Amino acid sequence: MSHACTFDGCTVGETGACALERDPATCEHRIGTAAFAGVDAVASGTSAADAIDGLGAPVLEKPNSAASFPSSRTLRPEFVSGMMGSRYVTVVGILGDPESGKTACLASLYLMIANAQLDGWSFADSKSLMAFEEIARGAREWNEGQLPDQMTLHTEMTDDRRPGFLHLRLARSSDGRRFDFALPDLPGEWTTALVGTARADRFEFMKSAEAIWLVVDGRALADKERRQGAISRLGQLTGRLETIFGGALPRVMIVVTHRDHGELDGVTTSRITAELAKRNVVAGIHQVAPFSENGGVKAGFGLADLIDATVGSPRSAAEFWPDSAPQEGSRSYLAFRRDR
Ligand SMILES: Nc1nc2c(ncn2[C@@H]2O[C@H](COP(=O)(O)OP(=O)(O)O)[C@@H](O)[C@H]2O)c(=O)[nH]1
Ligand SMILES: [Mg+2]
Structure with a gap:
């Protein structure tokens, strides 16, 4: 031939x-x-x-x-819903005023996991690597030289109505379980508008959230003059969330950034707890330092704990076939109602 x-x-x-x-x-x-x-x-x-x-x-x-090739920029809500159809996805609602440190938490989380520094967790996959690279770029430049004024860029959305999600699949070292996280990087203005004008239409996605991070700048909580305002805003924000969810809120977590500037005192934490209790909400307080200007606190402080708490503690498995053999000397039948 x-x-x-x-x-x-x-x-x-x-x-x-x-x-x-x-x-x-x-x-x-x-x-x-x-x-x-x-x-x-x-x-x-x-x-x-x-x-x-x-x-x-x-x-x-x-x-x-x-x-x-599939785009690896932020994911549209439809993509996240599609993903949720095939596997369990932990959607996290991330709210907080502008400059509170929302983007910094995500950028630092990515840098930590990429460098195998996130205690108890390892990287398994991400469908939005480019988006993570984009938000982490400022921090990379900082690593090479001087500290810039801003480590993260101000978050802007191409679409003002729909959130863009970042995706991370992490493997938990304790049991090898993998978790898919969908993390939205929203502009702080969305939170401001939610508190100020109750504009909630953009937060539809929150209804599938497993946990909600309310991010607050730790420096505002440490400052006597700004403290009460910051705490009241947390209360108002929780109130708005209750309206969105119709009462049954998912796990709420208060994420306090700038831990490198100091630790919250007990009085402040109990005032936060009391403010949320007015609305019958119980929330854990997590102090983090996505970046650090203080040698005593390492950049990425608290993020591993934050991820642990976001997925919840591993449930202790119920005993599959409990042993019901009578114990010697227990005489269950004879002892029945003896105490009445
Ligand atoms: N030193 C320090 N800087 C932080 C911390 N968290 C955030 N920042 C900085 O605060 C600024 C605002 O943070 P950003 O994440 O952009 O705020 P966002 O508007 O909530 O997304 C950025 O320059 C961050 O690098 C922190 O814990 N420590
Ligand atoms: Mg931002």
Whole structure:
């Protein structure tokens, strides 16, 4: 068989004559590939000009749909819903005023996990690596030289109505279980508008959230003049959330950033707890330092604990087949109602 023919005994390649005594130019067994046209054209005596015309033409046909890699920028809510159809996804609602440290928490989380520094967790996958790279870029530049004024860029949305999600799949070292997290990086203005004008339409996605992080700048809580305002806002925000959820809130977590500037005192934490208790909400307080300007507190402080608490403690598995053999001396039947 010659290269250009599907017929088993083809002799055109060797002798120039067709074994079936057909005209090689029109034989139905010939493969019309341009690349071979030249060789066969010479052999079969067709004009060399025809062959040269075919040279350089694409060898393979173009596929109908252009091949494209999936985008690894922030994920649309529809993509997250699709993912939730095939596996359990832990959606986290992240709220907080502008500059409270929401983006910093996400950027630092990514840098920690990428450098195998997140205690008890390891990286398994991410469908939004580019988006993480984008928010972590400022911090990378900082690592190489001077401390910039801002380590994260101000979050802006291309679509002002729909959130963009970051995805991380993490493996828990204690039991090897994998967790998919969908983390929205929302502009602080969304929270401001929620508290100020009760604009809640953009927070529909929160209804599938497993946990909600209310991010607050620790420096505001440490400052006597700003403290009460910051605590009242947490209360108002919780009130708005109750309206969105119709009362039954998922786990609420207060994430206090800037731990490198100091630890919250007991009075402040109990005032926060009391403010939330007015609305019947119990929330854990997690102090973190996504970045640090203080050598005593490492960048990424508290993030591993925050992730632990977000997924909840591993449930102790119920005993599959409890042992019900009578214990010696227990005399269950005879002791029945003896105490009445
Ligand atoms: N030193 C320090 N800086 C922080 C901390 N958290 C956030 N920042 C910085 O505070 C600024 C605002 O944070 P950002 O995450 O952009 O706020 P967002 O508007 O809530 O997303 C950024 O320059 C962060 O690098 C922290 O714990 N310690
Ligand atoms: Mg931000």
